[in-house]
Amino acid sequence: MLVLVCISGNAAAEPLKVVATFSILGDLTxxxxxERIEVLELVGPEADAHVYQPTPADAKMIAQAGLVVVNGYGFEGWIDRLIRSSGYRGKIVxxxxxxxxxxxxxPPGEAQDRYTxxxxxxxxxxxxxxxxLRxxxxxAQALSAADPAGQGIYRANAEKYKREIVALDNEIRxxxxxxxxxxxxxxxxxDAFxxxxxxxxxxxxxPVGINTDAEPSAGDVGRIxxxxxxxxxxxxxxxxxxxPRLLERIRQESGARIGGTLYSDALSKPDGPAATYLDMMRYNARTLATALAQ
Known part of the structure; x- marks a missing residue:
């Protein structure tokens, strides 16, 4: 009887496997x-989700997930194909x-590129x-639906996190x-900002639209x-x-200076300046403010 109780307790403690499509979503999740979940990221830190090529291992990861978190609005152009190939039938938020x-x-007078x-x-x-905040x-709502027993924890974590987000928003303003x-x-x-x-x-x-895979024309570069x-x-x-080569060329020909490096679509590695979502937003704001104040 004791053995059965222990096994049951271990099973109950198994974390919910959640797949997030890229590092920023992974951190938010x-x-x-x-501690109630295990987050697995398809596109990790300092990697570009726009040009990512999914692997069979990614499909297997999704197939074993209890929840999949995506950004949407076409950011992950490959995600629908990947989910279909995985056979996943669970919740997607x-x-x-x-x-x-x-x-x-x-912009008026500009040719429309094939990405934007x-x-x-x-x-x-x-x-x-x-x-x-949204x-x-x-x-939090999706996690609560996937793991009703953890609803109170998810809501408490979300409210605490939202207070931190609001505080940073005020700081940046x-x-x-x-x-x-x-x-x-x-x-x-x-165009990520x-x-x-x-x-x-x-x-x-x-010089490039919302997709990093686009190639700017000579006219676009000259206009900028x-x-x-x-x-x-x-x-x-x-x-x-x-x-960085394109912006280096623009800098040289325009006379502008390099203000720093920003993080747009991915976090830094854990030892970098943008290892979490809040760190990324704070770092970008400080980098911009420092350069613009000079």
């Missing part, structure tokens, strides 16, 4: 789930559902901390208030160089997941 979304707008279509929803909603609620609006213009590798721009009043210009000169944009920022 882990903060809500805590779109973490960005219900966010205050941002629609892409093609006018009117599509920008998937990078986590770049606005107020949207992260992510957390969606994840205050840091940019000291910078004159006319100085808040920067250049980045790809639309939500950050809307939330915190920073203007971002990029002219805009940097005309508007006296202070800094060009590299991205951790992007090839």
């Amino acid at each position: 882990q903060r809500v789930g805590g 779109m973490a960005s559902a219900g966010v205050r979304s941002l629609r892409l707008r093609q 279509h006018d009117g599509e929803i920008d998937p990078h909603a986590w770049q606005d901390l107020s949207n992260a 992510y957390v609620d969606n994840i 205050m840091s940019f208030n000291a910078i004159p609006p006319e100085q808040r213009r920067v250049v980045t590798s790809h 639309g939500y950050f721009s809307r939330a915190y009043g920073i203007g971002f210009i990029s 160089i002219r805009q940097i000169r005309r508007e006296r944009i202070r800094a060009v920022f590299m991205e951790s997941i992007s090839d």
Whole structure:
């Protein structure tokens, strides 16, 4: 009888296996789930989900999961095929559902590239901390449905995490208030910061659309160089997941300086400056504020 009780107790303590499509979602999910879950990430730190190529091991991982967490809005263009191939029939939660979304707008007079279509929803909603509150609620609800016994823990973890998110949101807003609006213009590798721009009043210009796999035309690059000169944009920022050569060329021809490296679609490795979602948002804000204040 004692043996049976012990076995039953161990089975009950088995953590819920949750697959998150990329590192930012993985961190958000882990903060809500805590010790009751085991988070497995398909696209890890410092890796680009836009160009990721799934493997048979990924399909096996999903097949064994109790929950799959995706961003949605086309961010993971490969996820539907991967889930079908895995045979997974469980719950899939779109973490960005219900966010205050941002629609892409093609600048007047520019050709539409094959990756960015006018009117599509920008998937990078986590770049606005107020949207992260919705992510957390969606994840907590999905975890509670998959593991009803843990509902109280998930809700408590979510509420604590949301307080941290709100505090950081206020901190970031205050840091940019000291910078004159006319100085808040920067250049980045790809168009991943639309939500950050809307939330915190920073203007971002990029030679590539929302997908890092796109190739900018010579005309796009020339237009940005002219805009940097005309508007006296202070800094060009590299991205951790992007090839720096294009921005280095833009910097050289425009006379702008390198303001630092930003994290857009992936966290850093654990020993880096952006190992968690909150660390990433804080690091990006401080890097931008420091460069723009000079």
